[in-house]
Amino acid sequence: MDFAVSAGLASSFEFVPETGSTNTDLIANSAQLSDFAVKVAGFQNAGRGRSGRQWLAPAGSSLFVSVLLKPQNVPASKFSWLPLLAGLAMNRAVSDLIAPARSSLKWPNDVLVADQKISGVLSELVPDLSGVVIGAGLNVSQEQVDLPIESATSLRLQGAHTLEHDQVLARYLGHLKDLYQRFVANQGDAVASGLRFSVIEECGTINRRVKAIMPGDTEVLGEAVGIDDSGRLILLREDSGQVFPVAAGDIVHLRHN
Template identity: 40%
Template sequence: MHADPATVTPPRLDAAALRHALVEVAGAPYASLDVVDEIGSTNAELLARAGDGAPDRSVLLAEYQASGRGRLGREWTAPPRTQVAVSILLRPGAVTPTLFGWLPLVTGLAVRDGLREAAGVDVTLKWPNDVLIEGRKLSGILAEMTTVPAAGDFRVRLPAVVVGVGINISLTHDQLPVPHATSLTLAGGSADRDAIARAVLEALALRHQQWRECERGSGSTISDELMATYTEACSTIGAEVRVELPGDIVRTGRAVRVDREGRLVVVPHEGGTSGEEFAVAAGDVTHVRGTGGRWGG
């Protein structure tokens, strides 16, 4: 007789193995890696550590987040050890501001890459920060920026960004934080949290490095390669969408592309033409379901 998966606590992450693979070997992609049993928010903790001098490419994972949060201040919590909850501190130096809009999008590509390798699932991306399986939310991304003193005697402050990722691994239907969410277990994927954490962190290191290298490219804008890769992976592009803009403004239309600043470009339905398209930098975007005229996640 098998135990009810809802009553079985998954094993702890193997912090020593993750640290050895990602920090301690020659050419390792990260400067430090910590795993804590419980914390309010991994993002909030790394933002505080950034102010105290934590190095570029510091990683913090938590078995349980008591105050996990998503975009637009939404709560995002789950039972202990049922997610991979990880934040990465990036201190990229003086990066062109237009590139920062692409950081959540590039992070989404990395999560997709890691899940393909370690979980055996194929996912799509929803602009700007969700990872979906069959239209349901599997993972969310939250990037938060602060400034930290520059090294040496210079009295200037440089940006530091904390990128947080939460991936639902073994949650049951009853444990899902929102009705339109899912987990790898429910989707038939692997629930090996150590393998998933390692693969996603390796993919994040690669994609974040590609993002940094754009600063040295022509015009300091996102590379054509990253732009094309994201366009192919993003299920929002080509979809009918409902956009809730600041100020309680709601518009509908068809998402046609993501521009050089990482904004979603939408052609409106309300009598608009392609010449009247608008770009969304901050807003809540919902995909329209394909049947019954219902709005989706």
């Protein structure tokens, strides 16, 4: 595949027809790579989603990309915003591609179109704590029969203006780079950089009744009422009326009674 446009947005760029996981590859070589190094695969045979779920798709039907972010002068305590930043970038890319239809961000970093998942992001800290590898998968050319669940969709099914992988990837990398540069310029301050406001504005989870499945499979029901300064989702618990911050967990959008 030709990725001439996308390669121009990266500090270094590599495409491989197949690999186990682009995240694993970048993490293994993170010490030798520079900030905003990008790796793309035509197929992943050991791709992972959140909570270690397997993530596979027919070869050539999806975009698999990982980006190494090594933010200078940003404390590691602010790295929790990077997955949300990546999800926001992907949400904007998808919205560009399917306009006038719109996508939305499902906290923390899934992208939905009419409550159907089109993209997911998996972020992993590099061993020396110098940065984060952001892995993203985007359904591009699948028909409905190719998708593993009914609640998934693809750019093709949403009538995207282009399915050409370089153009699709360049949209994502362009938004990611713009948001990331502003975040780094503000030393990881999500408020000063405008990141927190943008995530809240484009997050379809806000004002929804949700179920939060926490580590250990504890479940909390409530209304998502906001996102705090560290990127946590703020729930108003149904059982107690108390505010409950979610730093990590699976969020399920529920219908209102």
